[in-house]
Amino acid sequence: MSPRRPPLPPAPPGVSRRIVLSFLVSAAGAVGFAVTYGLGGNTRWEGVCLAVAFAGLATGLATWGRRLVPAGGYVEEHEGFTPPPVEQALTAEELTAPDSPIRRRGLLGALALALSALGVAALFPLRSLLPWDRPRPDEALKTTPWRPGVRLVTAEGRPLRPEDVPEETVVGVFPEGAVDAGDAPAFAVRLRPERFTRPPAGGHLDGLVVYSLLCTHAGCPVRLYLHGTGRVLCPCHQSSFDLFAGARPVAGPAARPLPGLPVEVGPDGFLRARGDFTAPPGAGFWSWP
């Protein structure tokens, strides 16, 4: 037990007062928070009160730590990180003693075999993360709910006639019965056929073309239609596609055209698909055809 060290001289009187004041402010902030909460809550005032409470605490503690206790002027030794060679040798000797398991190479090999087998076996159940009854990635990525005869509907599920797509307006279309599917969103737009510089991949109905809505760069919906230019723009990375030229990418990081959707008018007068997209929609993948 060390004897008591002489007490520090009393602090300059202002310091203690400032610390007490800080803590009082902090307490006031805490009370303010509780009252604000009790009165029905207000995000702004709750935040301000808590900030004041913690700021008061911080100022008080910081002043205390700076002014009332010794700061600086101490030195602590490193216990030396150069390991004594003798000690290292002893440790090595201990580990490799004649009866040490490390020396039984054959047994160790068998043990390693067993452990690696267990390790590999333990990986198998990870395959269940993708349930076995669901399609494998390549198949799922290459197909969408669009099939011959599936009608084009709006986001609300209303089927569309060709007249419902006015000129120079983009209409979002979805496969009937699968409006929420992640890979199916498409858009229909009516363009002047004489301005086509390349035939649309999915064909057109008197200028009406349907393309996948998903950007071929990273899969964002190309929602921005630049009026009059026949171009659509992706808001995520600014890829732009020219609808007059078969929706080929004209600027930005996308490298492939938007897949088209072949459509026809069904006997009921509504638009329907003649098949799936002309290519897998959205971002590319390794086995992209």
Add this chain to the structure above:
Amino acid sequence: MIVDRFVRAVDDRLRLSPITRKALAKVFPDHWSFMLGEIALYSFVALILTGVYLTFFFDASSADRVYRGSYAPLDGSSTSAAYASTVRLSWDVRAGLLIRQTHHWAALVFVAAIVVHLIRVFFTGAFRKPRELNWFVGVTMLTLALANGFTGYSMPDDLVSGLGLRIIVSVVESIPLVGSWLVFLALGGEFPSDEMIPRLFISHVFLVPALLVALVSVHLAMIVRQKHTQFPGPGRTEHNVVGSRLWPSYTLRSLALFAWVLAVLFALGGLVQINPVWLYGPFSPAQATSPAQPDWYVAWGDGALRLFPPWEPRIGDYLVPAPFVPGVVVGGVTFLALYAWPFLERLRTHDRRRHHLLDRPRDHPVRMGVGVAALTFYAVLVVAAGDDIIARLLRIPVYDLLSVFRVLVLVLPLLTGALAFLLARALRRGDAARLGDLTRADLAAARGREPPPAAEEPEQPARDRTGERIELWPEGEVWRWRYQDPDAGVTLVGNRAAPTEEEAVAAARLAYPGVDRVVVPGPPPAAPPGRVRTALRRGTDLVMGVSLLVAALRQRRGRRGPDGPA
């Protein structure tokens, strides 16, 4: 005396006092840059506290749910349970929005503090032997922090988070051979799957935080074991740490920093709106918002995706999609380079010594150049992630801006890196103390080959420096020691009392090998320097001093009175 009795009771049972005494006396260097890691630590604590609160209200499910609550535009609409509960949490749970916004701000500050801490450690060479392991732990924590930030951002199932998730999914899908399998295993099917949100949730609130807690513990344990680094200075050697002790000085200061962090986070959480998911609307695969910017710490990836040219090579029958290079390769190389840096540097310098004294950034011009070039590269990427906004503000076409950025991202790092390299060299070779003091002669000296090294820089203070000495003295039953260098005006006291003279000598010898030791009788005349004492001395008032002394003596006698000497 309750504390006294409590301490005795605990020590009687657990015998903790030797460890505790050493821990309380642990010395921390007094430099602001050592606080950056602590800011990260305290933001992490804030993240856990606010995050636990949020889990009581968040419903991690993509099942349909009808939102009923006080946010009128969505009242009665059917969305995913995750989205509905997030809106509910923000509008109908009292203090919910405050905690949610504070959580989000804490995440931003957490990653920022880690990055700034990493920059500090990099430029001062604190990662060198023996601290490479802690560098790896730190870099791993950065990756986990980024991952957890992203999963947290994606969970509310709002429009912006859904877009972000879709982009990440596309990036992972672009990995040759295994990409689509990775995505399908992670999501349980094609994006957007029903399993997605529950899986994001469990990794966000359990898997990654558990790993982070474990790694934070390892990080701190290694710091305690290896002790802090310090900047060079009088009395500072490769064998000691100079600064203030954990108790009481750093306990108070560190708690103050914790409170400051919380104060700032709650102020931000209360006053600055962040991620208003009710405005974005629920996720729908056919909807997008513009402009769309991610949280700042993924912006470099977003910028890279924007800048990379439309290039999708085919390997045989297979496609390497456009996001592969900017998304996977740039990110992968970044972290590989971070992990490998200590070894890369050692390959060049052949420096295998242990270092406890830090470099000044200028001491290592190559590191300086590489570091500045890398920072410039990422800074350009981050700015490029806002090219649509900049284009709108400057009223110039976004594609012109894109071309400018494509050039800048390659050229600017080379320029800044070369400049930093030359300036560091000029500072090192000349005698300018700061950047502003550089003369034309210094700059001229920076060019050309390295002059032959004058002499091996002494690792320890010169032994023949007059006046430098260690003083030891008995104080009651224990021994204390201090280091004195009158020329530099430095007096440093050993951080703890030693039970015997031998132990005091051993500690002093470890801290200052080769410095003469003398035993002095009784406590040395000058008290250990402290701001209070300095302040007192400055306002010297004889009467005041005498009365203080009398008061102190009386107090001491008074304390000894009733319970006798302790």
